[in-house]
Amino acid sequence: MTIGQDLDRTLGAYLADGTALEDLIDREGRTLGARLMNDPGIHELEMRKVFTKNWVFVAHESELLSAGDFVARYIGLDPVIVARGDDSKIRVLLNSCSHRGGRVCRSDSGNTSDFRCPYHGWIYDNAGNLTAVAFEREAYGSLDKERYGLRTARVATYGGLVFATFDAELPSLEEYLGDFKFYLDMNLRFLDGYWEVAGPPQRWVVDANWKFGAEQFAGDGYHVPSTHRSAAEVMGNSAGDGGRGNWGVNFNEPRYGHGGRCLGVGLAYGLSPEQLAESGLSPAQQDLLATRMLPVVGTVFPNCSFLFNDVLGGPVATIRTWNPRGPEKMEVMSWVLVARDAPEEVKEERIQSTTWAFSASGYAEGDDAEVWAQVQRSIKGPMGREQRFTYLSTTPHSVKDWRDGQDFPGPGEVHLGFTTEDNQWNWWLRWFECMNRLG
Ligand code: FES
Ligand SMILES: [Fe+2]
Numbered sequence: 001m002t003i004g005q006d007l008d009r010t011l012g013a014y015l016a017d018g019t020a021l022e023d024l025i026d027r028e029g030r031t032l033g034a035r036l037m038n039d040p041g042i043h044e045l046e047m048r049k050v051f052t053k054n055w056v057f058v059a060h061e062s063e064l065l066s067a068g069d070f071v072a073r074y075i076g077l078d079p080v081i082v083a084r085g086d087d088s089k090i091r092v093l094l095n096s097c098s099h100r101g102g103r104v105c106r107s108d109s110g111n112t113s114d115f116r117c118p119y120h121g122w123i124y125d126n127a128g129n130l131t132a133v134a135f136e137r138e139a140y141g142s143l144d145k146e147r148y149g150l151r152t153a154r155v156a157t158y159g160g161l162v163f164a165t166f167d168a169e170l171p172s173l174e175e176y177l178g179d180f181k182f183y184l185d186m187n188l189r190f191l192d193g194y195w196e197v198a199g200p201p202q203r204w205v206v207d208a209n210w211k212f213g214a215e216q217f218a219g220d221g222y223h224v225p226s227t228h229r230s231a232a233e234v235m236g237n238s239a240g241d242g243g244r245g246n247w248g249v250n251f252n253e254p255r256y257g258h259g260g261r262c263l264g265v266g267l268a269y270g271l272s273p274e275q276l277a278e279s280g281l282s283p284a285q286q287d288l289l290a291t292r293m294l295p296v297v298g299t300v301f302p303n304c305s306f307l308f309n310d311v312l313g314g315p316v317a318t319i320r321t322w323n324p325r326g327p328e329k330m331e332v333m334s335w336v337l338v339a340r341d342a343p344e345e346v347k348e349e350r351i352q353s354t355t356w357a358f359s360a361s362g363y364a365e366g367d368d369a370e371v372w373a374q375v376q377r378s379i380k381g382p383m384g385r386e387q388r389f390t391y392l393s394t395t396p397h398s399v400k401d402w403r404d405g406q407d408f409p410g411p412g413e414v415h416l417g418f419t420t421e422d423n424q425w426n427w428w429l430r431w432f433e434c435m436n437r438l439g
Contacts, residue, residue, distance in 0.1 A: 012436050013045055013435055013436065015035070015039055015041050015042065016040075016041050019035075021042070021432070021435060021436065022432075022436070024036050025428070025432055026388075027429075030390065030391040030392055030394075030421075030425055031388040031389060031390050031391070032388065032389045032391070032428060033385075033386075033387075033388060033389075034379040034384060034385055034386070034387040034388070034389060035379075035385050036211070036389075037208075037209040037211060037212070037327075037375070037376065037379060038209060038327050038328050038376065038379060038380065038385070039327060040327050042327070042435075043209075043324065043326065043327035045435060046076075046324075046431075046434075046435060047076040047077050047078075047324065049434050049435050049437060050076070050302050050431060050434045050435065051075055051076025051077075051078070051302065051303075051324075052075065052076065052078075052165070052166040052167060053165070053167045053170065053434055053437070054165060054167070054170065054176075054256075054301060054302050054434065055156065055163040055164070055165050055170065055173050055176050055300075056075045056076070056163060056164060056165060056302065056303065056304070056321075057161055057162070057163050057300065057303075057304035057319070057321055058071075058073045058075065058080060058082045058092060058162050058163065058164050059071050059073060059082040059090075059162040060160055060161060060162065060195070060196075060197045060319070060335060060337075061090070061157060061160045061161075061162060062160065062195065062196035062197050062340070063082075063109070063197055063200075064082065064083070064084040064090055064162075065084075066084065066111060067084055067085065067086045067087075067088055067126075068083075068084065068085075068086065068111040068112055068113055068126055069083070069084045069109075069110075069111050070082060070083035070084070070105065070109065070110060070111070070112060070126065071108065071109045071200075072095060072105055072107065072108050072109065073333075074323050075092075075153070075164060075165075075166065076323075076324060077324065078094060078095075078096075078166075079094075079095035079096070079103065080092050080093060080094055080095055080153065080164065081093045081095050081104075081105045081115065081150075082162060082164070083126045083127075083128075084126070085125075085126045085127040086113065086125075086126060086127070087127070089127070090155055090157070090162060091126075091127055091128060091152055091155060092152065092153040092154075092155050092162075092164035093115075093124075093128040093150040093151070093152055093153075094150055094151035094152070094153070095150075096150075096151070097117040097119065097122055097150075098122070098130060098148040098149065098150060098151075099117065099119070099120055099122050099148070100119065100120075102117040102118060102119035102120070102122075103117075103118070104116065104117045104122075104124060104150065106118070108200065109200060112126060113125065113126055114126065114131070115150075120134055121133075121134030122134065122148075124149065124150055128149045128150035128151075128152050129145075129146075129149045130145040130146075130148040130149050130150075131145065133145065151166075153165055153166050154166075154167075154168070154170075156172065156173035156174075157173075158173055158174070158177060158181070158184065158188075158189070159184055159185065159188030159189035160188060160189075160193070160195055161188065161304070161319070163304075176256055177253070177256075177258070177300070178253045178255055178256060178258075178412075179251075179253045179411040179412035180251075180252075180253040180256075180258040180260070180298075180300065180412065182282075182285065182410055182411050182412070183251060183260055183262070183295040183298065183410065183412075184295070184298075184300075185281060185285060186266075186281065186285050186288060186289055186294050186295060187266075187267070187294060187295060187306070187308045187317075188306075189280075190279035190280060190281050190285075190289075191271075191275070191278070191279055192280075193340060194339060194340060194341075195317075195337045195338070195339065195340065196337070196338060196339075196340040197335045197336065197337060197338075198335075198336040198337065198338045198347065198350070198351045199336075201320075201333040201334055201335045202333075202334050202335075202336075202355075202359050202360055203331055203332065203333050203334075203360075204331070204332055204360035205325065205329060205330070205331050205332075206329070206330050206331075206332060206369045206372060206373060207328060207329055207373045207376060208328065208329070208330060208369070208372035208373045208375065208376045209324075209327060209328060209329075209330065209372075209376065210303060210322040210323060210324040210325075210330035211322075211431070212322075212330075212372040212375065212376075213303075213305065213320075213322035213330065213332065213368070213372070214299050214301075214302060214303045214305065214322050214427065215299070215424045215427050215428065216368065216372075216424070217260075217297055217298060217299045217305035217306075217307070218252070218257075218258070218259035218260065218298065218299040218301075218305075218423045218424055218426075218427045219250050219252065219259045219260065219261055219298075219419065219420075219421070219422070219423025219424050219427075220419070220421070220423075220424055221246045221248070221250075221261055221263075221419030222246070222393065222419050222421070223368075223371070224246065225246065227367045227368060227371050228364055228367050230367075231357075231363050231364050231367060234363070246418055246419050247263075247417060247418055247419070248261055248262055248263035248264065248293075248419070249261065249262040249263075249293070249402070249408055249410070249414060249415070249416055250414070250415040250419055250420060250422060250423050251295075251410055251411075251412045251413065251414050251415075251423075252412055252413050252422065252423045252426045252427075253412050253413075254412070254413045254426055254429075255430075256301055256430060257301030257302070257426060257427045257429070257430025257431065258298065258299060258300050258301050258427075259298060259299060259423030259424070259426055259427055260295045260296075260297060260298020260299065260306075260423070261295065261296060261297050261298065261419065261423075262288065262293050262294060262295050262296070262410070263293070263294075263296045263309070263311075264291065264292055264293050265292065265296055265309050265310055265311040266289070266292040266293065266294025266295070266296055266308060266309065266310070267292070267294065267308050267309065267310050267315055267317065268292060268310060268315075269289065271289070276289065276290070284409035284410070287409070288409070288410070292310075294308065295308070296308055296309035296311075297309070299427065301427060301430050301431075302431070302434075303321050303322045303323065303324075304319065304320070304321050305319070305320055305321075305322070306318065306319045306320075307320075307358060314349065314350075314352070314353025314354075314356070314357070315349070315350055315353055315354070316353060316354045316357055316358055317336065317337040317338070317350060317354060318334055318335060318336055318337065318354050318358050319334075319335050319337065320332055320333060320334035320335065321333045328376055332360075334358065334359060336350065336351050336354045336355065336359075337350075338350045338351065390421075391421040391422075391424055391425040391428075392421065393419075393420045393421040393422075394415075394420050394421065394422050394425075395415045395416070395417060395418075395420050395422070396415075397413045397414060397415060397422075398414065398415075398416065399414045399416070400416075401416075402416055413426065
């Protein structure tokens with residue numbers, strides 16, 4: 001029997017050797033089976049149950065400023081075109097022809113009125129409608145073209161981020177983000193249109209499962225002093241000493257699996273009190289912004305992460321996606337964000353400092369990629385596959401006595417103090433919920 005077939009409808013999912021997916025999680029003891037990171041059946045099932053059933057980040061609005069602009073992206077393994085139509089509406093279209101599956105868009109980005117399938121020549125407009133069929137009269141007499149548009153996903157944006165889903169039942173993006181919006185707002189939604197991407201995303205492949213990146217960015221401050229120790233030493237900062245990299249506020253949205261961390265090393269936005277007042281942020285958010293106690297890292301479930309901080313040798317602002325390319329391979333897609341109205345030299349500084357630390361050749365990025373690929377190799381053998389990953393570090397959810405006797409003002413499930421493994425565990429609980437869901 002293979003995973004993802006009839007049994008998962010009634011009994012939860014099973015692997016090819018009969019192991020129940022539920023056997024790979026110990027909910028009481030907070031451990032996970034290492035096979036979650038390399039089993040081909042799990043990979044196949046999560047493409048359907050995780051990637052088509054959640055809001056997946058596909059683009060930043062600033063990549064699609066004009067009618068006809070498009071970028072080619074992925075939702076799991078499904079290629080999609082994110083296109084701004086002639087009516088200015090952003091759509092997400094399956095990049096697969098309704099005739100016999102051809103890839104109708106073969107460029108990474110561009111501006112076009114039409115997508116033309118190279119196989120037999122069907123033509124779609126930038127809203128996904130089938131507008132012309134080669135030799136229609138000779139081949140078909142006539143064809144009801146309205147029935148053969150490209151498949152479209154639901155699209156929604158938040159703070160400039162464009163998300164899409166093929167699930168008609170999923171709640172709205174706003175509801176899906178839930179309490180996480182409070183945190184996203186502080187870097188992404190204030191001063192509407194503040195950010196733009198500094199060009200196309202950088203892309204690179206890591207020989208590790210995509211979930212390593214997603215869960216780590218959701219809350220793993222614990223790895224910083226060890227994984228990034230040499231980088232911290234070179235930079236002469238305290239990220240490696242168990243100090244600023246570890247103490248702060250871990251927050252998560254338990255319903256949907258998002259998680260992140262507020263540390264006192266947020267970007268210095270340098271906003272005047274007047275600008276803050278105009279930002280639309282609540283007083284609590286303004287207070288956190290003023291003290292730079294900002295979300296510096298986080299993951300929107302399943303695979304969109306962000307990093308905004310000023311601790312690693314210069315300001316860093318990046319969003320990225322961890323794209324599965326098989327059970328043991330991911331493609332990272334990473335965008336640098338710059339303030340749209342900043343002078344060119346400020347933009348250049350942001351691009352340089354972000355690229356220097358977090359890019360294919362970034363000194364901090366390479367640290368993570370290396371340890372993930374090492375884990376991947378360590379769990380490949382028969383003994384390694386039986387390993388359990390542990391998530392024992394935990395504190396009670398509490399906002400009490402955060403600072404000067406005050407409660408922490410942010411919503412969601414909050415853990416104060418030394419970084420814990422609660423956020424990552426919560427990410428996994430959501431993953432299991434998706435995987436075990438019927439249908
Ligand atoms: S597969 Fe696209 S036209 Fe035939
Ligand atoms: Fe890291």
